[in-house]
Amino acid sequence: MGKTGNxxxxxxxxxxxxxxxxLRLRATFCxxxxxxxxxxxxxxxxxxxxxxxQPGDRAFASLSELDSALPYGGLIRSLHFWAGQLxxxxxxxxxxxxxxxxxxxxxxxxxxxxxxxxxxLTVMLDYSGYLxxxxxxxxxxxxxxxxxxxxxxxxxxLATVFFGRPSPLNGSTLSMFVWHVFILAxxxxxxxxxxxxxxxxGGGVRPL
Amino acid sequence: xxxxxxxxxxxxxLSLGRKALLVLGVGSIYPVSRYLRGKEDTLAIARIPSSxxxxxxxxxxxxxTRFWLRQGNEGVEAMWASCTHLGCEVSFDARRDQxxxxxxxxxxxxxxxxxxxxxxxxxxxxxxxxxxxxxxxxQPPV
Numbered sequence: 001m002g003k004t005g006n007x008x009x010x011x012x013x014x015x016x017x018x019x020x021x022x023l024r025l026r027a028t029f030c031x032x033x034x035x036x037x038x039x040x041x042x043x044x045x046x047x048x049x050x051x052x053x054q055p056g057d058r059a060f061a062s063l064s065e066l067d068s069a070l071p072y073g074g075l076i077r078s079l080h081f082w083a084g085q086l087x088x089x090x091x092x093x094x095x096x097x098x099x100x101x102x103x104x105x106x107x108x109x110x111x112x113x114x115x116x117x118x119x120x121l122t123v124m125l126d127y128s129g130y131l132x133x134x135x136x137x138x139x140x141x142x143x144x145x146x147x148x149x150x151x152x153x154x155x156x157x158l159a160t161v162f163f164g165r166p167s168p169l170n171g172s173t174l175s176m177f178v179w180h181v182f183i184l185a186x187x188x189x190x191x192x193x194x195x196x197x198x199x200x201x202g203g204g205v206r207p208l
Numbered sequence: 209x210x211x212x213x214x215x216x217x218x219x220x221x222l223s224l225g226r227k228a229l230l231v232l233g234v235g236s237i238y239p240v241s242r243y244l245r246g247k248e249d250t251l252a253i254a255r256i257p258s259s260x261x262x263x264x265x266x267x268x269x270x271x272x273t274r275f276w277l278r279q280g281n282e283g284v285e286a287m288w289a290s291c292t293h294l295g296c297e298v299s300f301d302a303r304r305d306q307x308x309x310x311x312x313x314x315x316x317x318x319x320x321x322x323x324x325x326x327x328x329x330x331x332x333x334x335x336x337x338x339x340x341x342x343x344x345x346x347q348p349p350v
């Protein structure tokens with residue numbers, strides 16, 4: 001692949017030259033692209049939800065109001081939910097495709113590792129989002145998650161940092177909110193940029 | 209390399225995508241602005257024209273809601289009639305001058321202070337706004 005014109009930021013986003021085969025749908029099935037699209041939808045609807053969502057004891061009540069009383073509130077919340085489900089699925093299928101076509105091999109091994117980290121972050125985002133709903137199911141999920149954490153060495157401290165102190169009736173806490181909205185989402189957006197940049201550095205996509 | 213069998217060139221697809229984004233962006237202005245402006249009035253759970261509910265001195269229930277209103281010294285007051293023990297609906301018994309919870313027998317004074325347990329916390333007041341001749345109420349954080 002020619003490097004001409006690909007070194008600048010814009011050059012990476014819209015390179016003047018790419019492999020013709022990489023454009024074929026069968027090369028990637030555009031699964032990474034779908035994941036990124038889902039992430040953009042999540043970011044936009046997530047910011048909109050921040051205007052009304054109240055973490056902690058008011059989580060469930062504030063979301064009920066959002067669903068029932070706010071114009072288009074239910075739509076925005078549903079978009080956030082379904083984009084989240086879509087992202088977990090497409091990220092997983094994206095990994096399957098990469099394994100299938102052997103795209104984790106040298107020159108791309110760093111991007112594979114980055115991708116695995118991104119997958120784990122995506123699952124953690126999905127889980128923390130489930131807790132932030134603040135329903136009874138969130139409380140149960142928080143109880144299970146805390147128990148899993150405490151099985152790790154030093155897990156008790158880790159669980160406190162991650163969960164705060166959720167009541168078993170309502171998994172939503174301020175700590176979980178901070179992780180979901182700032183730390184995990186921020187880490188994903190940063191690593192994604194690196195991930196995309198490495199695609200070109202690693203020689204682009206080869207067709208299957 | 210690949211033969212060009214496609215209906216559209218890459219450039220055309222990208223320009224189509226740009227146009228679609230523009231349409232989506234313009235189309236979302238109205239719903240998003242409705243959503244962001246929907247704060248105060250729409251979040252009010254109850255909205256009752258003041259003329260429908262002439263207030264006298266005692267607590268009176270507002271329609272089919274858990275809000276009870278009365279004319280206080282400093283304007284209209286509202287009580288959220290949920291027991292602070294387990295959330296059953298309490299009602300004001302004018303004869304006994306107390307709030308009564310049917311579930312576990314908690315009693316509150318007329319100002320909502322707990323008298324007999326199991327409830328230990330006072331009843332929660334709701335904020336009332338009078339706007340355009342109507343009472344607007346929001347469910348208080350409980």
